[in-house]
Amino acid sequence: MTTNISSALGKAFGTLSASRILTAAAILVICLIIIRLLMKLIRRLVSQSKLDERVQRYVISGIRLVLYIVAGIITAECLEIDMTSLVALLSVGSLGITLAAEDILGNVAGGLVILSSHPFSIGDFIEADATSGTVEEINLNHTKLITPEGVLVMLPNKELASSKVSNYTLLGRRRVTRKVTASYDAPTETVKTAIREVVDSIPAVRQDLKPVIWINAYGASSIDYVVRAWTTTKDYWDVYYALMEGVRES
Numbered sequence: 499m500t501t502n503i504s505s506a507l508g509k510a511f512g513t514l515s516a517s518r519i520l521t522a523a524a525i526l527v528i529c530l531i532i533i534r535l536l537m538k539l540i541r542r543l544v545s546q547s548k549l550d551e552r553v554q555r556y557v558i559s560g561i562r563l564v565l566y567i568v569a570g571i572i573t574a575e576c577l578e579i580d581m582t583s584l585v586a587l588l589s590v591g592s593l594g595i596t597l598a599a600e601d602i603l604g605n606v607a608g609g610l611v612i613l614s615s616h617p618f619s620i621g622d623f624i625e626a627d628a629t630s631g632t633v634e635e636i637n638l639n640h641t642k643l644i645t646p647e648g649v650l651v652m653l654p655n656k657e658l659a660s661s662k663v664s665n666y667t668l669l670g671r672r673r674v675t676r677k678v679t680a681s682y683d684a685p686t687e688t689v690k691t692a693i694r695e696v697v698d699s700i701p702a703v704r705q706d707l708k709p710v711i712w713i714n715a716y717g718a719s720s721i722d723y724v725v726r727a728w729t730t731t732k733d734y735w736d737v738y739y740a741l742m743e744g745v746r747e748s
Contacts, residue, residue, distance in 0.1 A: 525572060526573045618667075622667040646735070677724050
């Protein structure tokens, strides 16, 4: 492998004259000046976009790298360096790295999709791949969730970007649905009134989004009622269990 690299470098550089080196140096300086001017323009355009700040940094870094590579190729052409062997060698190496890092690159692509499309933000309560929790961190490789049980879960961005994601925080509200069973002997309005009193007694229930109570099903020996009330995401479980306990006591 070392012999192949040395052979490629020797074939590429050959013999260099002083005038050729000076010309290449001048062209390299011009390329660097052009890159600097282009990067100022690109930064201005990217900053005006709606992309996440981290995505903006990655885009700028990627464009800068491409421009430097182009400048290097132009300079090498001025030196009349045969780049064929080096390009072939680099292509083989790049292919090997790409195959080895396929999952990592997939996660990076997924991270860029998440950061640019904003399906959720840090602090949001989401559910994806049967896992629910509060978003703790979003990076290019993984998204970290803290589950209600206090467990840290790291979801690969590649899978997260292609899966169904439910965001319970984005709309600022979440509906609590509970079923209540009552005897046939209990009048319907009496049951509904008792449930409504429990709902109204819970401060976290949003009254601007009117709670509803309906008969849901007729069983063999009882009637099933359903109550639906709205609250905030952070108060969801408090309201959920307050309804259970309140209905039991009523």
